[in-house]
Amino acid sequence: MSGLTATGVLTRLALRRDRIRLPVWLLALTALPASIADSITGLYDTPADRLENAQVRADNVVxxxxTGPAPGSSSGALSVSEGLVFTCVLVALMNILLVVRHTRQNEELGRSELVGSAAVGRHAGLTAALLVAALANVLLAAFSALALAGTGLPAAGSVLTGAALGGVGLAFAGIAAVAAQLTDGARAASGLAAIVLAGTFLLRAAGDAFGTTGPDGSTVDPAWPSWTSPLGWGQQLRPYGDGRLWPLALLLVFALITTSLAVWLSVHRDVGTGMLPARRGALRARPAMLRPLGLVWRLQRGVLLGWMAGIAVFGAVFGGIGDQVEDLFGSEKSADFVRDLGGEGSLVDAYFAGMTGLLGVIVAGFAVQALLRLRTDEENGPTEAVLATAVSRPHWLLAHAVAAVLGTVLVLAVLGLSTGLAYGAVSHDMSGALSDLLKTTLAQLAPTLVLAGLALAVFGLLPRLTAALAWAAFTVCLVIGQFGALLELPDTLIDISPYSHLPDLPAEPLTVMPLLAMTALAAALATAGVLGFRRRDLASGG
Incomplete structure (x- = not known):
């Protein structure tokens, strides 16, 4: 029997499992750079405005x-500076989750052993996962190129942008495949690949920060660290600039090497094990682990630390450029754009209102992710074993809720501290910056509680739809709540998002009543979730 026997069957199975998830990823990742390009084209409609913006970006190290410098001063080049790196990071995450889901997770849940008992080749599962990832990246490259060209940008630059996204995706599919061979669990594999992603981002950031500004003051030649990062290679295609295709070869060769390494490692290990030795736990559990909240906190600890580290970087960056908001958004159109996002008042206050509002919704992703652990533990985890003891269902559910809320408070506090410290350092007003931005970020807790309450209600009443409805609500809040005004959506539609009822701090004064109303609504939704969970049967393998 060939090592690739039944690869086609497993590929079709993987595509069927991802028939909803993968199209959503592709649609979002196609729409993001196109929407950024459309916004940039509308904001900077004269060559002088575009050149000034590119020079400000090149001059600011943070x-x-x-985001990386612009490869030129055209609308397309500014769009690349604004969104290419961020989109590449999301593409990398898509590939990491996709490959780990169809390799290490299958082994962890026993699916690989069951499938392997049939006429299936040794490398069929890994090959199927990589084929699905390759197909997703090729489609993403094509769709992105068409979408960008559809906004009026040059076709050549659009094709290079799509190639950069697809090439970075293939590189991180290979990294995820290697991580799946090294570790013995899906979370460990995703975590290891995410660490590599963070490292490559830092290398690219260092290369761009220490690069040399070009003669025109609008472009930057990166330093050598950027050339050690797949994210840097994607950036060096320089779409809408001088345009070069050869860095794509670096991404493809890297993907080939990592894929070959993953195949070689898979031959030298047993199914269900990893090449790296599993870390041994303590001989005795801490007293806190004997209580539901202590156990849940221990299960969520790694995810929480990752969110805190990531949001600290975003906060420091947004705070660090706060003193250059007037330069970056000096034109009348761009200033109106910022005020549409963050309300009236000074341009700096509107900027921070818009940015903290956006990041506040993103932080809600942690709350949703933490509460979805309830469903995962019910299907494949310790829920049944825990509830077989003296722990009641409400106690178990509320332990998850408390851990999610406390974790959200910590992430929001880290966001406020990192943003305030960075802005205080550049504005020379540390106490004022910390006070305003901590209050601004912590106020985001109230609408986040509404999303958390909705996730609990769906878990208790409609458990099989928990993930779909919770992430759908998060997406609605992110898109409609944050960009509804820019898209000129009707107020009745914008008001669906609880974040639209929050004052635009620090541009507007804080009012308490909306916070109390949202907290009461969150409590009512959580109560519905507790009552529903008490009355329904436990589900497994759903």
Whole structure:
């Protein structure tokens, strides 16, 4: 029997399992760069405005480190500076989750052993996962190129942008495949690949930050660390700039090497095990582990630390460029754009209102992710074993809820501290910056509680739809709540998002009544979830 026997069957199975998840990823990742390009084209409609913006980006080390410099002063080049790196990070995450889901997770849940008992080749599962990832990246590259060209940008630059996204995706599919061979669990594999992603981002950021500004003051030649990062290679295609295709070869060769390494590692290990030795736990559990909240907190600890580290970076970057908001958004159109996002008042206050509002919704993703652990533990985890003891169902559910809320408070506090410290350092007003931005970020807790309450209600009443409805609500809040005004959506539709009822701090004064109303609504939804969970049967393998 060939090592690739039944690869086609497993590929079709993987595509069927991802028939909803993968199209959503592709649609979102196609729409993101196209929407950024459309916004940039409308904001900077004269060559002088575009050149000035590119020069400001090239001159600011923090901006270069976070988004990368523009490869020129055209609308397309500014769009690349604004969104290419961020989109590449999301593409990398898509590939990491996709490959780990169809390799290490299958082994962890016993599916690989069951499938392997049939006429299936040794490398069929890994090959199927990589084929699905390759198909997703090729489609993403094509769709992105068409969408960008559809906004009026040059076709050549659009094709290069799509190639950069697809090439970075293939590189991280290979990294995820290697991580799946090294570790013995899906979370460990995703975590290891995410660490590599963070490292490559930092290398690219260092290369751009320490790069050399070009003669025109609008472009930057990166330093050598950027050339050690797949994210940097994707950036070096320089779409809408001088345009070069050869860095794509680096991404493809890297993907080939990592894929070959993953195949070689898979031959030298047993199914269900990893090449790296599993870390041994303590001989005795801490007293806190004997209580539901202590156990849940221990299960969520790694995810929480990852969110805190990531949000600290975003907060520091957004705070670090706060003193250059007037330069970056100096034109009348761009200033109106910022005020549409963050309300009236000074441009700096509107900027921070818009950015903290956006990041506040993103932080809600942690709350949703933490509460979805309830469903995962019910299907494949310790819920049944825990409830077989003296722990009641409400106690178990509320332990997850408390851990999610406390974790959200910590992430929001880290966001406020990192943003305030960075802005205080550049504005020379540390106490004022910390006070305003901590209050601004912590106020985001109230609408986040509404999303958390909805997730609990769906878990208790409609458990099989928990993930779909919770993430759908999160997406609605992110898109409609944050960009509804820019899209000129009707107020009745915008008001669906609880975040639209929050004052635009620090541009507007804080009012308590909306916070109390949202907290009461969250409590009512959580109560419905507790009552529903008490009355329904436990589900397994759903």
């Amino acid at each position: 901006t270069r480190a976070f």
